[in-house]
Amino acid sequence: MSPTGRSLRPLTILFAPESAYGPTNNCVGIGGVLRRRGHRVVFAAEASWKGRLAPLDFEEDLVELAPPPEQPQDAGQFWKDFIRSTAPEFRKPTIEQLGTWIKPVWEELISGARYCEPQMKEIIDRVQPDVIVEDNVVCFPALTTAGVPFVRIVSCNPLEMKGEHVPPPFSGYPAGDRSEWDEFRAEYDHTHRSLWSDFSVWVTEQGARPLPDLEFIHEGDLNLYVYPESADYTDARPLGPTWHRLDSSVRETQERFTLPPGLADGGALIYFSLGSLGSADVDLMRKVIASLALTPHRYIVSKGPLHEEIELPPNMWGKEFLPQPQILPLVDLVITHGGNNTTTEALHFGKPMILLPLFWDQYDNAQRMAELGYGVRLDPYGFTDAQLHGAIGRLLGDTTLRRTLTEAGETIRTRDGLHTAADLIERAATG
Incomplete structure (x- = not known):
């Protein structure tokens, strides 16, 4: 019997988190609750997470986002190296980062999605999930064309769900001053439209529906985002009925900490x-x-x-x-x-x-x-x-x-x- 009072058969739930600690830990927290309820929880995480999820009693069915490196890598190592090598870009105003940092990040994410699409399809065939949960910012078409409910988790600032009356994402601009919003949006369009258009064409070639305008991921049948109500933007940018806010998503752990x-x-x-x-x-x-x-x-x-x-x-x-x-x-x-x-x-x-x-x-x-x-x-x-x-x-x-x-x-x-x-x-x- 679930906490909501419904008797449930054991489900198979496939999580596909971004290869970074934030999204992965978020999925680990939610997945842990589901596993303790008797469900089978499988992680289609990036390959550098090998051996880190199984000790938490999850199944690992991992994917390569690029040709395997010659030497084994730590979890999320690619992004650590990427951040370190591009850190000088962080000294620029956010509008200047759109073409020199934000776009290259999207390019890397898209490259990974393209590379692992056949692997994702194979994982879905093996796992036969009842529901698929993605915590990422880019579309993996196999996850949305599997014929089962698709759940999207947004574990980024909720400006990722754009609106006319809220600042553009990645800008860091004030909610109370619209003077620079249009310029930032125009520069984002200028630097990203071609990349988005090519990706959307590829997504449809894989059998998925076209991507919304200048979006790199679809909405799900269910959409969850992590942000407290006291800090949210919903008064200025209401969301549809498929969207549900999680005020927090703090993973439960057996670790104990004693102050040194x-x-x-x-x-x-x-x-x-x-x-x-x-x-x-x-x-x-x-x-x-x-x-x-x-x-x-x-x-x-x-x-x-x-x-x-x-x-x-x-x-x-x-x-x-x-x-x-x-x-x-x-x-x-x-x-x-x-x-x-x-x-x-x-x-x-x-x-x-x-x-x-x-x-x-x-x-x-x-x-x-x-x-x-x-x-x-x-x-x-x-x-x-x-x-x-x-x-x-x-x-x-x-x-x-x-x-x-x-x-x-x-x-x-x-x-x-x-x-x-x-x-x-x-x-x-x-x-």
Whole structure:
């Protein structure tokens, strides 16, 4: 019997997440609930995730997005390398990144979708899913032509669902100032239309319906997105009946975190993470750490894939990977790149943020938190010590904000997005 009171036969649910930690962890969280309900959960993740999902009791039926590398790669290694090599682009205004960074990312994603299409069809034939769940930003036609319900998850800022009365995605522009919106949209059209048109033709050649104008993915039979109601844009851009908001989607884990003895006493406790991709910019990590070392506070640092190149001063402790959902309840403040997972998890636990956006929707999350008063947005490459230290002091001392965020976090947790998503996927699979 499901939590909704319906007796369900065991379902086979196929997840196809993007090869990055945010979307994959989101699918792991939802998939874990479904697996514990007795369903078979299979991951068609990218091949570098081999051996990382099976220990969580999921089946792995993995795909190559490009010819296999000569040497085995860590999970999501391609994107870590891509981010590190293109990091100079992040210093440009967002409108200038459209042709030199956003478009190349779409090109890589599209190349992967084209390459793995035969593999996806083979996986679907083997797995015979009752429902397919994709957490990605690009269309894989096989997932939408399998003859079973298709569920799309958006684990990016919800500006990805565009609207006339909300800022364009990837811009980081204010919701209350429309003066630059049209110019940004025109530049996006100019830099992306040909790429989109060619991809849409290929998608239809695979038997799928054409893509909506300038969109690289279809809507699903069911559409889920992860963002708290208190920060959402639905008043300005209502969504249709197939769309359902998950106020958060924080994965459940058996990991436990104990505060290291060296951080037991001192000033405020602060968590610093630029995510698995942003932390590949070692120079930026070192710059932030050097500034934070001048403060009287204690820091837990997610060091990321190049952790051996990052040294921490005495007021800090960190590792390559950290159990973020176990750490966030303990801290007073979060310093983040503004990735959707960290942003929504910080709100889930009621924590203020300093946001240092680097790419993609991180600018939109940083701007949204700043304009709502939930945090401070700083230029990751241009901030001064005085700006960063001032933001820390201001957020730690704002008791009204802390009370507001504590109450917001209680509401978000009560809504239980993880189990809501599982209920909706079950419902989609069974009609």
